Amino acid sequence: MLLAIDTSAGTAVALVADDGRVLAERSTDDTRRHAEVIGPYLDEVLREAGATATALRGVVVGIGPGPYTGLRVGIAAARAVALAAGVPLLPVPSHDAVALRLVEGGVAAGRFAVVTDARRREAAVTVYSAALPLPQVVEPAHLVLRAGWMPPEGVVAHEVLEIPAAPLAHVALARLAAALPFAAPDPLYLRAPDVTLSSPKRVTS
Numbered sequence: 086m087l088l089a090i091d092t093s094a095g096t097a098v099a100l101v102a103d104d105g106r107v108l109a110e111r112s113t114d115d116t117r118r119h120a121e122v123i124g125p126y127l128d129e130v131l132r133e134a135g136a137t138a139t140a141l142r143g144v145v146v147g148i149g150p151g152p153y154t155g156l157r158v159g160i161a162a163a164r165a166v167a168l169a170a171g172v173p174l175l176p177v178p179s180h181d182a183v184a185l186r187l188v189e190g191g192v193a194a195g196r197f198a199v200v201t202d203a204r205r206r207e208a209a210v211t212v213y214s215a216a217l218p219l220p221q222v223v224e225p226a227h228l229v230l231r232a233g234w235m236p237p238e239g240v241v242a243h244e245v246l247e248i249p250a251a252p253l254a255h256v257a258l259a260r261l262a263a264a265l266p267f268a269a270p271d272p273l274y275l276r277a278p279d280v281t282l283s284s285p286k287r288v289t290s
């Protein structure tokens with residue numbers, strides 16, 4: 086059983102059985118309340134499934150692309166649960182979840198792009214080639230200006246507002262089944278945080 090968490094857009098949490106069945110899930114597209122809802126969502130999905138953290142096989146976490154504040158809330162929560170349960174942290178690029186859902190649903194074929202809002206009149210884009218068990222990345226996540234942006238020739242763009250947690254777990258299950266490596270646990274911020282620590286002042290005599 087895998088617990089999946091994503092806060093790259095809104096907040097999504099899901100508990101997924103080893104056979105891919107979704108046991109429980111919660112989500113909101115609110116992009117400003119990650120810290121407020123992540124705790125209750127984790128508690129609710131475990132309670133609904135009648136499970137405890139000790140039953141987990143791993144914790145899947147979406148690593149973006151996404152804003153700094155939102156991503157760090159989800160990643161911190163996932164690390165805390167994984168550490169407490171003594172199970173591995175399984176980092177997965179958030180766009181991979183959407184790409185898999187599109188291909189499995191027959192919505193995407195050939196080359197296609199997953200597009201999410203990056204704010205500041207920008208979008209985050211990852212280009213894939215449709216394949217199973219997992220779509221293949223053609224162009225890694227990058228920022229584009231919304232105004233005037235067009236997908237490359239032969240690429241169909243699919244813009245989404247939410248990143249679902251259950252398909253994130255499905256990506257992890259496919260990787261585990263095929264013994265494929267997981268992404269590094271480094272958030273795909275694509276942009277430096279708005280707030281940075283100021284340099285300490287030098288004191289001279």
